[in-house]
Amino acid sequence: MKPRVWIRHGVLITYGAALDTALHRHHAVQLVWARGASSCQWRGGNTTGNLIIDSQVEHKLQLDEGWILLIEPQCELGVKLRQMIDGKEVVQFEPLLAPYINEHPKSNPNTQLTPLFSALNLSLSVDPKLTSTLDRRIQTLLAKLDRCLQGGCQKPARWRASDIANELAMSESRFRHLFRNEMGIAWRPYLRWRRLSCAITAMMSGHSATESAHLTGFADSAHLSRTFRAMFGISIQQARTLFSSKER
Structure with missing residues (x-):
């Protein structure tokens, strides 16, 4: 399916299917909420499902359909996600999520992402502020x-x-x-x-x-x-x- 893309301060959000990718790494923490099949390959092995991938971890992701968020590690949301994975490179999470909202995302992803953030006990923000601990x-x-x-x-x-x-x-x-x-x-x-x-x-x-x-x-x-x-x-x-x- 054709993806949709949003850019906010500290976050790049896409909804759709992930293109077949080569092994790569980036600065962002990656949050994957799969609606279809998903798999991640990295040096530590392979895993499937909903994932948090730490910053600078070389990986290859395949996703039939779902949400991908690339999050700056130094924003409030990025800091909290890194605390959740506690030094691990890739973490699978299977919270009891409310069903995906049936309508496809349009101009604002907030409503569709609410079940994910609620299940992870995080505050939903697509405009995250930098952590106040930065110089x-x-x-x-x-x-x-x-x-x-x-x-x-x-x-x-x-x-x-x-x-x-x-x-x-x-x-x-x-x-x-x-x-x-x-x-x-x-x-x-x-x-x-x-x-x-x-x-x-x-x-x-x-x-x-x-x-x-x-x-x-x-x-x-x-x-x-x-x-x-x-x-x-x-x-x-x-x-x-x-x-x-x-x-x-």
Whole structure:
């Protein structure tokens, strides 16, 4: 079935069938609520059903139909999910969920996701806030990056570590250390993850792969496609098919 896609602060949500993917890893924590058959392969083995997949775990997911949420580990929801899996790479959960709502998701996924979040004893939020434990300087930086989701993308050249360090009144080495310590990931790969989110937003707005690559700081569509495949396990052509069925 043709997927639907929503992008919110800290969360990318899709509903539908997962495309056949290659083994891949990404920064997000992944929450899978299967309506049809699902399976996940990773170095620890294979499992099926409803899943939480930790950040940076290399895996391959197949899903006939259902919800997939990619969640920033440092947002409130991401922190709670990581506490639930308690250091494990992939966790299967089989809560007694209320039935799927019969109507297919339209412009807002909140109603359809309520049974899932209630069963997991989590607060439903598709606009999760950053955890308050983050250093305020890092919170300020991430808030600036979030402007891309509000249609205010800034030129990629403005995101050099040296420039950010100057803005934050610290040395570049201190900024890099602080960012890795607070976020659990180095600045450059995190920025690459955020630029992919911007590329998704661009494609959902109707831009071609080449236009999206140039808008978000990739050298060309081939560079964007390689990065897509490494992080999501799909090609840019598959991504274009997916994101052309957008819901904002």
